[in-house]
Amino acid sequence: MNAHLDPLSDVLRSVRLRGSVFFHMSCRDDWSVQAPGGRTIGPAVIPGAEHVIEYHMFVKGGGWVGVDGEPPLRMQEGDIVMLPHGDAHVVSSMPGLKPIEKDNDGMLGRVLEGERAIPITCSGGACLVGSGLPREQASTVVVCGFIACDVTPFNPLVNTLPRLLHLPAVGMDAWVAPMLEHAAAETKARRAGSAALLQRVSEMVFVDGARRYLDALPAEAQGWLGALRDRQVGRAITLMHGDPAEPWTLEELGRRVGLSRSALHDRFVLLTGFAPMQYLANWRMQCGARLLREGHGSVATVALDVGYDSEAAFSRAFKRATGLPPATWRRAQDRVLAAPQPT
Numbered sequence: 001m002n003a004h005l006d007p008l009s010d011v012l013r014s015v016r017l018r019g020s021v022f023f024h025m026s027c028r029d030d031w032s033v034q035a036p037g038g039r040t041i042g043p044a045v046i047p048g049a050e051h052v053i054e055y056h057m058f059v060k061g062g063g064w065v066g067v068d069g070e071p072p073l074r075m076q077e078g079d080i081v082m083l084p085h086g087d088a089h090v091v092s093s094m095p096g097l098k099p100i101e102k103d104n105d106g107m108l109g110r111v112l113e114g115e116r117a118i119p120i121t122c123s124g125g126a127c128l129v130g131s132g133l134p135r136e137q138a139s140t141v142v143v144c145g146f147i148a149c150d151v152t153p154f155n156p157l158v159n160t161l162p163r164l165l166h167l168p169a170v171g172m173d174a175w176v177a178p179m180l181e182h183a184a185a186e187t188k189a190r191r192a193g194s195a196a197l198l199q200r201v202s203e204m205v206f207v208d209g210a211r212r213y214l215d216a217l218p219a220e221a222q223g224w225l226g227a228l229r230d231r232q233v234g235r236a237i238t239l240m241h242g243d244p245a246e247p248w249t250l251e252e253l254g255r256r257v258g259l260s261r262s263a264l265h266d267r268f269v270l271l272t273g274f275a276p277m278q279y280l281a282n283w284r285m286q287c288g289a290r291l292l293r294e295g296h297g298s299v300a301t302v303a304l305d306v307g308y309d310s311e312a313a314f315s316r317a318f319k320r321a322t323g324l325p326p327a328t329w330r331r332a333q334d335r336v337l338a339a340p341q342p343t
Contacts, residue, residue, distance in 0.1 A: 007228055007241045008214065011157050012207055014290050015149040019202020020046045023144040024119050025091075026133035027063075031122035032097035035144075038086025042148065048336035049148030051158065055082040055205060056091060057180050061140030066090050067163055078169025078177055082209055084161035091142065100127040143180050147206045153285035153321035156272070157210065160223035167209050176208060227271035232257040236264060236276060244284050245307040250276055285321040288314065292330045299326045 025033070035054065042052030056065065057080045066072035067087040072095040075081060083089055090099055100122060119132030135141060151158060169177070179201055214225045227233045235257045240248060253276055254264040268276045284306040291302045303314030318326045 007237050010241045014286050015155050017203040018148045019199040020146050025142040026138040027122040027140040028138050030093050032092035032099045034099035035089050037088035045146045046148040051149055051151045053084050053147045055145050057143045059141045063140050064092050064095050073164050080167040082165040084158055085163050145202045147202045153289050154282040156224040160225050222271050232259050233268050233271050240280050244287050293333045
């Protein structure tokens with residue numbers, strides 16, 4: 001079904017990346033801000049989102065970003081940090097500073113009213129939402145954005161990413177930084193099409209970040225991205241993504257990738273945490289969800305398209321994966337898509 005795509009592109013397309021809302025934070029002196037997690041702010045910034053990833057780009061100056069249980073991360077000018085798991089976090093001029101109290105209700109109110117590129121000023125122990133320092137007066141300027149994606153029925157990418165994904169300016173493609181600043185400037189001007197611009201920019205930043213992280217992984221890395229780099233396991237994943245409806249068996253996959261049945265099973269589990277046939281079943285559910293959401297075919301047609309001989313068997317598997325029968329799940333998705341969205 002997706003033989004022309006690599007598995008990373010396949011997953012990124014399937015899990016519906018959507019971007020939204022930029023905050024433009026101008027800071028000087030000592031400052032520290034507690035940022036809410038994706039579960040807290042997600043319903044406001046991207047209605048209907050299952051999972052929200054926050055990211056920050058330091059367009060001027062530097063700072064620190066920290067989450068509980070992890071050492072704080074030093075950020076330089078031009079660096080981007082993403083929080084793939086949606087953790088609450090602290091952005092500050094130095095570690096250990098007590099976060100400034102800020103008007104979270106006022107900030108979320110502006111978001112719910114459809115405002116974008118909201119200015120925030122952190123200075124002198126205060127954090128003001130709705131006002132921004134002139135750039136030349138700020139020691140640090142941070143652009144903050146959000147990316148939504150689906151995590152059910154199956155998203156193998158998010159869990160394989162670290163809690164803090166650091167993308168240094170060194171090695172970053174030249175288009176990233178100016179594009180983010182251009183997007184923020186366009187949105188401040190409230191020009192037509194700014195919402196679509198924000199969405200595309202956030203999506204592109206996330207895709208670029210995932211790709212850079214994959215490229216930098218050591219050869220022995222585990223997890224789904226590590227599995228993609230393994231010659232045999234990566235090939236097996238590519239085969240399953242290329243044609244999920246094929247009646248794959250462990251023997252056939254092993255034959256195609258040059259491993260015995262048991263060797264492929266053990267290596268696949270070691271790298272991904274899933275047995276090959278379990279992975280295939282999960283991916284079929286994700287493909288089925290995409291077809292249900294984006295297409296108009298019957299449940300029986302979708303079942304055949306993803307490799308099930310009967311609608312009943314597909315429906316049972318889909319309900320186990322999502323908690324809802326396919327037809328009910330499709331109606332719920334239609335209601336989310338039909339709900340009013342911020343403009």
